[in-house]
Amino acid sequence: MNPLLSHLQPYPFERLRQLFAGVVPPAAYSPISLGMGEPRHPTPQFIKDALSNNLSGLASYPATAGELGLREAFTRWLNLRYAITLDPATQVLPVNGSREALFSFAQTIIDPSKGQPLVVCPNPFYQIYEGAALLAGAAPYYAASDPARNFAVNWDAVPDSVWQRTQLLFVCSPGNPTGAVMPLTEWKKLFELSDQYGFVIASDECYSEIYFRDEPPLGGLQAADKLGRSDYKNLISFTSLSKRSNVPGMRSGFVAGDAALIKAFLLYRTYHGSAMSPIVQAASIAAWGDEQHVVENRTRYRKKFAQVTPLLAGVMEVALPDAGFYLWAKVPEQLAMDDAEFARALLAQYNVTVLPGSYLAREAQGSNPGAQRVRMALVAETEECAEAALRIVQFIQSRTA
Template sequence: MFEKYPFEKLNELLENISHPNEVISLTIGEPQFETPEFIQKELCKNAKFLNKYAKTSGEEVLKKSQRDFVKRRFNVELDKDELIPTFGTREVLFNFPLFLRPSKTAFPNPFYQIYEGAAIAAGSKINYLELNEKNNFKPSLNQLDGDEDFIILNSPNNPTASVMSLDELCEWVEYALKKDVVVLNDECYSEIYTNNPPPSILEASIKIGNKNFKNVLAINSISKRSSAPGLRSGFIAGDKRILKDYLNFRTYTGCAIPLPLQYAAKLAWDDEKYPAIFREEYKKNFERAEKILGIEIPEATFYIWLKVGDDIDFTKEAYKRGVKVLPGRYMGRNGAGEGYVRIALVYDEEKTKKALNILKEIL
């Protein structure tokens, strides 16, 4: 029913390959910088609330903090019923299609594998929108079959690091209205950028006059921006008609966020100091990669989508020398991603330089 997860495939590929005692893993998009201390302290301070059940709808203190973030970052003012806090975004990416029950789903290819798993679980047909050099690793409307009723976008993109412009996002919003299709943009990497802040599909919706976000949704998370993936704090925002029924659905899913996590997450969503610090560290890593590998610095994310020839052979050779990367084909279907590897630059300067120099030797 489900494909093996990319990391399971990777472990099988590398299982019998000899390697150094120390291996630098550049495979998982997990920030390696310490979660800011004030967030940790707030979590500990509120541990006493573990004796209480949390509401599925979330505490107002967290919801207000998330709405304030959207206003501050994207200049989009949300009503109270236009945002739902979620237990990270992985769970919402999986259970939202179960709620929506689309007959056909489209999403970029290669992709974050939860998109496919959710479509399969929901009994939805799939249109894989191939990302390649010719389309600058961005999906386009002409790739659609026309009978999709749910579209997932992912900008900034994992794994290719491409970013859609505001005008490009506007085209998708216009299509959502014209065809009465639900369009969701996964914006989890919106806060990891090198120069210009990437736009939100909520901004695009406002720009074309769709001020009530009809058929338009965005999700986001503090996992990357606050180096706090274990805090599991995200949100889904947009069309209140859809969110009203989805919130009712969520009462059955058991995804209520523990209160100590909500209070700590509230501070993380309010914070802009540490996200700026982390952004600068990731930017420096890109600059190191530019110098060592000769790559062009991406606009956002902390990924390099590196063209290597045979991605399987490259991955094996890198592992033999002490660096773990993810073959692009493991994130794609129908040949998408072949010839590339995804590299997550999530470490400090010393480890990053060491890993990049090893990869340079192989190239």
């Protein structure tokens, strides 16, 4: 067996199952889960039709690079969304969802023969970053977010000795779980560090189309273009249809950026066997070519968060995020319980599931920045999320009265 497998930590939802062992939720309350970030709005009918109308694609082996029409759909969308122009032949690739791409990209980039490589990732973070680093033969370094700065990552706290060993940096903007969006000044800092130390930046942007401000979140490629880096040196962005179009089961997304990195990633993926089905390619072209359903989806989230956030803000520290579909709430101090105890007691008393924030972070530099927080995924319909919020309010009030 690969000895590196032993370094992997249990996934947050496995830890959640262990935490809930022995809990019998009250039958008087229907179960409501705010734990998993799985989009639950209906899949648009035109995407379903595109899938069912292209079943002849089952008879063909797909090309790893995807059909030219698919790659052109990516570049058209990038131009529409970010006002940037990329070459569909050399600067984009289809992937089977951002998760598999983030993992396999690390296997492409990391050179374990160059003494003790590091992969820097935000903390809290999406656990795939950590697993990708470990199985590529690198060690993760956790850069903590700062609650005083809307949970922006404190890159200035990363020492030069770490940057010197860094081969890959994972960023997530809008962030999971905090919803923080990186401004242009932060991108400028990271590009300068990349130029100085030679590491690659992997920009996870799967939540980019769910936002609550008038201005859409800045993307990594967009930031590079604004700063005169139109070759996108050492930068790859990752995006997906899962959240944007409510098709997590379709496993469809793309990567874009530095042509040299795309070429290397294509070589890896050719051997890895990760080509996208022709049926999914056809449906993806349809999805990337339509913005109306995205606007409607975003409107639903905005209305939902506008209703739920004030309810919870009355009893705990929580605020509307910049983007994404999570609330990152602080466990009230007067409850005298940690985030895991909060989640277990809430399930036991009101049959509502939330994810302990400490499960989404690591103890680093003397603290776990997810401790005493819980992540709530507002992915269900508004009525169900509002009911969950009311139960959480009742739970907190019952223990602080």
